[in-house]
Amino acid sequence: MKYQESHLSAHHNYLVNGMLAQGFSVGDSGSRNGFFLLADIVPFSETAPRISARLMDEEARLLVELEANRIRENPGKGSIEHSLDGYRIVNFSGEVLMEVRTRAFANGYLTLLRARLFDEHGHLKVEPCDESICVYGGNYLSRGSNPKSEVIQGRLRQGKNFLHRFRGRLPVRDVSCLR
């Protein structure tokens, strides 16, 4: 019997490829210019999703670079529009590049995304799927609950130099590939 599998957290998950996932990444977040989308694990002290991404157009030109939900570089002159349950990254021309919405349950959170993203070779990597997105190629992130990950937790919580900290090394315990 075939099955697909992911890593789930009691606190916060993203909906990707029709599955719940604590975190996932597509592309290479460590590269200097390449496309990537990182939906990072959210520690239990926080409730907002942590999205970092390099959004590009079909000609591999950088539009917006996002780090932990904030615009870091903005050659495309995009902007963030906040809403009650999340935010949208909007292009100069008003086109929505990415939408992030978080649903709150009694004891946990679920983040849905909406975007159509291409990598630097013009290949489709992310597209809308049911309520959220499907991604092509990528990894699911997981965090076990052992003392080592608590330390990583501590780093995640600090947040500010977040992108530097994980460049070259993703904060993961296990990585399993999409089946």
Place this chain on the structure above:
Amino acid sequence: MDTSSLAHGIWVFGDYRNYFQNRVTLQLIAKGRELAETLGTSVTAVLLGKEVHQFAMEYIAHGADVVMVAEHSALERYQVELYTSLIARWAEAFQPDILLGGATSFGREFFPRLAKRLKTGLSADCMNLSVDPDTGLLIQTTPAFGGNLLAEVITPRRRPQMATVHPGVFKELPHNVNATGRVVYPEIEVNAEERVRVLRSRRQQVRESNLEDAQVVIVGGWGLGSGEEFKTLFELAELLEGEVGATRPVVLAGWVDEGRLLGQTGKTVKPRLLISIATSGALQYTTAINGAETIIAINRDSHAPIFKMADLGLVGESSAVLPLLLETLRKRMSGARRR
């Protein structure tokens, strides 16, 4: 602990309807954890429905290692045949050792069908589950002989070993926000054939009963002999400012409405005083009154199991004792406070 394999584990059916009142799945996950520890395996919660993400997260938070999910619009409503087909196929593929479910109305009509499909054994309304240290078999403790005895049941050869358990028998583990686990989405095949179709479904207004809050509860059993005799309990209850409850044979016979039923399938009470009259003491009933501070039992049979639950046991005919008791109390209470 081998958690990497999905096979031979302990499965718990995710009965998430009425989630915040119905905690039975969480209670079974907790028990499953205990059993898993002894058997060196893992606990998987099985979840079928539409938009069940919240429950997958809750089950992980409350101790499941794995949640196995089918998300499909056709699964939105509970359905016996469709759920049976899906879970049977998964069970044949993943070979769980044990499969537990709550004895909710749905569980009671779904689990037997699933057990029959899998040609395996099923114990109903278990009051305890444990692992036999010598054989590794699941010991399913159920009421027997109308609830007068306990039977330890085993399923020696067939798999999975299946059991249903009433809500409230086991205790859930606290919600752990730090918990993580695996979520598995097996392939599913949904046939459109609907032989049973729910046309309308309405939340039934639960008639407020003061039974669960009452400080004094008077319970009548089958031994009273008739609905007429049973009615005399209402006066007794009024004199003591209490409420009237009944055991299941009384309700089945129609002497009183189901709202007064005390027991596994009825209400649980914790009064200061409970007087149990002409009840034999079936386990399905006594589990629901165990929380009473003081229990007085009246029964004509000195061997009746109810006396094992009583702080004061009176061996006598209720038909003789009741009238005299009422007369005595009327005299004592006359002139005293009235409602």
Place this chain on the structure above:
Amino acid sequence: MNIVVCIKQVPDEPAIRIDFERMTLIREGVESTINPLDRVALEAGLDLRGRAGGQVTVLTMGPPQSVESLREALAAGADRAVLLTDPAFAGSDTLATSHVLAMAISRLNPFPDLLLCGMQTTDSDTGHVGPQIAEELNLPQVCGVNEINVEGDSLVVERLSDGFLDIVRVTLPALISVNRELCPVRSLPLGALEMAFSRGDIDRWGREELGLSEEEVGFEGSATRVQRLLEPEPQRKGELVSGSPHLLVTRLTRMLETLGMLDEEDGY
């Protein structure tokens, strides 16, 4: 409409007596009766026959004395009765019991449009046999029904399940298990029981008539078995008092006084 009602003979509750030394039920002198909810199912079947025409057949699996409950059913108005009895059936769990019943039902000609049974029994109380018969015969099932209406080749029924009142349509043939609320049970007409006892037409089928092997029935055909019987632990060690009603009432009122429940002052 051809209706089959599955009934079970159960001990009459107040007469349950247990031999605690041998851990068995004392059957001598114990009255038996049709399981109350099966009686309701029978009444519903007779009522449907009245509305839609057809035949009501009653089936039971049990020891030879179960024939009494079949006679009671005939007296109530059933057209045909079949007793499934065989020493080989003893020790059957619900898996084996439902197999025997399902095989018997498939031998009936014509195959029924509707199977009715009570939701649960007063003795073993599992409620498993109905759904397991439905599974074996590949029939849809609706359990806990308290109202039945016929609509063409379907039934529209009402049932209460986990706090939801559902209106459900089910295609026939089907199995329905019933709740107490479904039907008031009428008393037997005078002389009906006597007449039923003089009828000779109850079929008796055993293992061989049903074409079942020894491994499919009884102990062998069961998936579960009872390893041990236990008396429940005494939960409280109260005093046991025997005596005249007067003495008992005195002890009771003394306890009520101790608990402060017979305070004659006007309350707070």
